[in-house]
Amino acid sequence: MNPFSSSIAGRVVRSGRSRHLGAAVLLWAGLCAVPALHAAPFDVAVLPSRFELAGKGGVRLGQAVEITNMGAATTQVAVRTLDWSYSPEGNVTYHDELREGSCRPWVALERRTVAVPPRAKRSVRFQVEPPAGVARGECRFMVAIEGVEPAQQAVIQSNGASLNLPVTGRIAVAVYVRLEGAAPRLELTRVGMQEAGGRRMPSLTVTNAGDAHGRLDGSLEAVDAQGRSIELVPEGTPILPGQTRTLPLLPRAEADRPPPAPAYPLKASGTLDWDLGSFRVNAEFR
């Protein structure tokens, strides 16, 4: 791979040596005129990183996101809302445009930009006001905290061409509002092994037949083929209404230690919880 090997000038000018060299000189002059942009590292923490709220039509909900600048220089961040979608495979996609059924028009942000001094915190409040008579369901959106200035400046220079690629960071805070008593209804449909990341691992397939997102919690006690006790934890990502997702069961690692690699077969049992219920699991993974 040729890192940023922008042979742009050389490939464009092909008809004759003199034209080639002349173009190179001219373009080199243009290259030197690349404007320098101010940059500041995006070095930000947000708290909380996710809101899971309950609301009713005609009742305003107020919340605040705390933004901490961990850097040594003041950081300017912009605040706005985004729609998002989530695939059964766990891929997040953000949408600037309003999607059908979006509840972003109900959201009011306190500020559009915030300057956060170094090693300091600033809160940004937002309100969600579902209209009276809103249907039962779940309102989902993201509050995006994004760097205004480029966090890093990539400048690729060649004889006659340059690529100027600033990069910046953004944190998207997920907000879920369960309206009029909306709730998940999770059903465990399969327990088995799945292929992920080039290796097989224990997994669960769960369907959400409710009208709000749900998550799995809890753990299973397992014993592997070598007699070692291993705790299996389900991936805690959301299962949106109507979705069927296959979630891995991951060996829990203690702090500062790598997770144990189980030797199969692995016998596991225990109870996994979700918001309004639990699943009793008794399985052998091989």
Added chain:
Amino acid sequence: MTGGRGGATAGLAALCCGALTTLAAPIARADTGSSGAGVLPRTASANLDFSVTIGKLLFFRVGAAAYPTASAVQSSLVFQLTPAIPAVPTAPVVGNNQPVNWNGAEPSFAVSSAAQVLPVEVRSNAGTVSLQANATTPLSSGSATIPLSEILIASSDAGLPAPLVPAAGNGPSVAVTGTAYGNLVTVRAADWTFSYANSALRRAGSYAGLVTFTASTP
């Protein structure tokens, strides 16, 4: 690289403590007990119940300012390209005004890069962290454009992969692998190395664009 898990986890704890001062203050409920009757000596007992709430935190760093020793230094990714005439049929001779036969093939460009690495860091206690790249502004020079998918990124840590930069709009997300407690806690730092795919002929010019990386814990 995961950057020393012991210290890193301690760092996350420090980060959480710093950020959670207001939200995670322990709540103590008072209890009382008394004894005014019965056989001496009398005894009284009281329970002290604690409730500690730990909020969900997400920290994302893009650029050179490693926590907790952040600095105001901003680094740049600068690539210098040196053209070379194909050494066919005669190898070029080093020096000024040296003649060389050139078969007209396009020159090649050797890249010397001083710093082409973007340091990134993710810390969270909120479960799986998702990263995604957004082609905020395409690489353009006047009317000419280069799709941002020409920009490739390789990560030094498979647990903190770089998301694919799309030609335009939003790219697919990637998951950051947790480092402790069954993916619930993530402390990862990596260097993302940028490269240019150079897959097509492009017009000469100064191309500028913008890529935004987004972290979230959906």
